[in-house]
Amino acid sequence: MTGIGHNTIAGDRLKSFIERVERLEGEKAEVSGQIKEVYAEAKASGFDAKTIRKVVGLRKKPTEERQAEEALLDRYMYALGMAALEE
């Protein structure tokens, strides 16, 4: 305690929180690196990484929801005379 009301912060607790965050961010960065590696590997195997990203994104949503969104998009595109997405 330094005395008269400033810097009475509980440094130890603060430090603990910060170190926990840092540790977790380290783990997160590791995982991000592994994801990059997978994409690099896929690319080296002849796949298109960008398209794989799209697929991964699409799979995050339930099929039903995805199809509904796709259908709405098609309707908009059609209304604009840009119906490139459908057959």
Place this chain on the structure above:
Amino acid sequence: MTGIGHNTIAGDRLKSFIERVERLEGEKAEVSGQIKEVYAEAKASGFDAKTIRKVVGLRKKPTEERQAEEALLDRYMYALGMAALEE
């Protein structure tokens, strides 16, 4: 005081650059606000803003390129047994 070796920075020029940036950022913020307004208006008219965003995004790319990407995505989806995008 430009004399004793520190803070000899040309404050006027610096200030000029900063004010130019600030002015431009102001304009940019204004335009961003107007874009938001358009989306709000579209929503109020019964359109889905998110889908409009998608359309705007799609229109940024040349038709040909967009279709090629779409086709590749379809092939990947098909290979995965998720061929929801096509008819």
Place this chain on the structure above:
Amino acid sequence: MTGIGHNTIAGDRLKSFIERVERLEGEKAEVSGQIKEVYAEAKASGFDAKTIRKVVGLRKKPTEERQAEEALLDRYMYALGMAALEE
């Protein structure tokens, strides 16, 4: 009314919204380009663009608020034994 119940979307209104957005996004991109130019010019004049960005960011907040945040940061840093920001 096109007839059989789908794609009755008001294509004209939709198109109008989209074109307004596109026009505004065009303006926005222009302004973004001008901002970039200013930074490039500043850099060419020997200034550090990154630092200028920081200054611009700091100036967005009222002085008072900024100083309060800075003071709190200093206290945290001090509590951690990292009091590099103050003299």
Place this chain on the structure above:
Amino acid sequence: MTGIGHNTIAGDRLKSFIERVERLEGEKAEVSGQIKEVYAEAKASGFDAKTIRKVVGLRKKPTEERQAEEALLDRYMYALGMAALEE
């Protein structure tokens, strides 16, 4: 080779890549959640999460580099007559 020349994509390999990415993204999301929890806990303990974020950010850079950047920022601020950061 499934047959007549299209969709000869190696679905199994593709699927494998995608599932690896998805698994890793799952892990990443978990870690992100844990980081959030730490911030929530810190907040509940009376700390300011935003400031902690700043501290974590500052600690990412070597002390020396951080101080050099800080010094430059101070010089710019001083040149602008905004020397709020120093004493």
Place this chain on the structure above:
DNA sequence: AACGCATAAGTAAGAC
């Protein structure tokens, strides 16, 4: 429940 903030993701440009 809507609004703005804050994080995360994707994209594009620049440095090595």
Place this chain on the structure above:
DNA sequence: GTCTTACTTATGCGTT
């Protein structure tokens, strides 16, 4: 050419 860095957009979260 790769790899990082910065910008833009999009989504999610907390707030009011």
